[in-house]
Amino acid sequence: MTEFDPAPESTATEPRWQQGEDTFSRVYDVAMGITSPTPAAEIADVADCSPNAAKKHLDRLAKMGIISVNRDGRPVQYERNEGYLEWQDASRIADELTVKEIINRVSELEEERADYEDEFGATDPTAVNVYDHDSHEAIHDRMTAVSEWRSVIRDIRLYELAHQLAENDGHLISA
Incomplete structure (x- = not known):
């Protein structure tokens, strides 16, 4: 292809974004999907907007504590705030369950954690050497168990x- 050839047509069968979705929403969605520090230009590419528009919205999201x-x-790097995602998850749980259901679930989870601690003889999953066995199957099983322990x-x-x-009522401390 020479520099004067026309741009190739898109092979995508569906548009990446829904019709009418605004730039802020696209940048927010991309920012929530990134898993490592990323420059605004890369976020702009995925969000189908200009780097300046992405930077403007990313700076707004940063002021909100979302990223x-x-x-x-150089270039400046943006990263999602994992604490924000945890806050969203906790808020959803608080809205969907009663206080009693939440307390019961915490008790169940604490029992699971105690079971893992007994199984591995440790109180922290990072202290477990998953490669402490000879068989691939045993190593895989330990990796799975430690991963589930971290989730608990x-x-x-x-x-x-x-x-x-x-x-x-949605606050961390009572008013």
């Missing part, structure tokens, strides 16, 4: 936060 910004290097710990944190929110 974090690392301005130390995360869920305990979410349900405890949801409990605080549910008891205090």
Whole structure:
């Protein structure tokens, strides 16, 4: 292809974004999907907008605490705020369940955590050496169990936060 050839036609069968979705929504959706620090230009490519528009909306999202910004290097890097996602999950749990249901779920999760602690003889999943066995199957089983243990710990944190929110009308502390 020479520099004067026409741009190739898109092979996509469906548009990436729904008709009428505004730029802010597209940038927000992309920012929630990134898993590592990413420059505004890359986010703009995926969000189908200009880098300046992406930067404007990313800076707004940063002021809202939804994403974090690392301005130390060039280009500036943006990253989703995992705490924001946990807050969203806890708020959803607080809205969907009663305080009693939340307390019961925390008790169930704490029992699961205690079972993992007994199984591995540790109180922290990072202290477990999953490669401590000879067979591939045993290693795989331990990796799966440790991953599930980490999920239980995360869920305990979410349900405890949801409990605080549910008891205090959406606030962490009572008014």
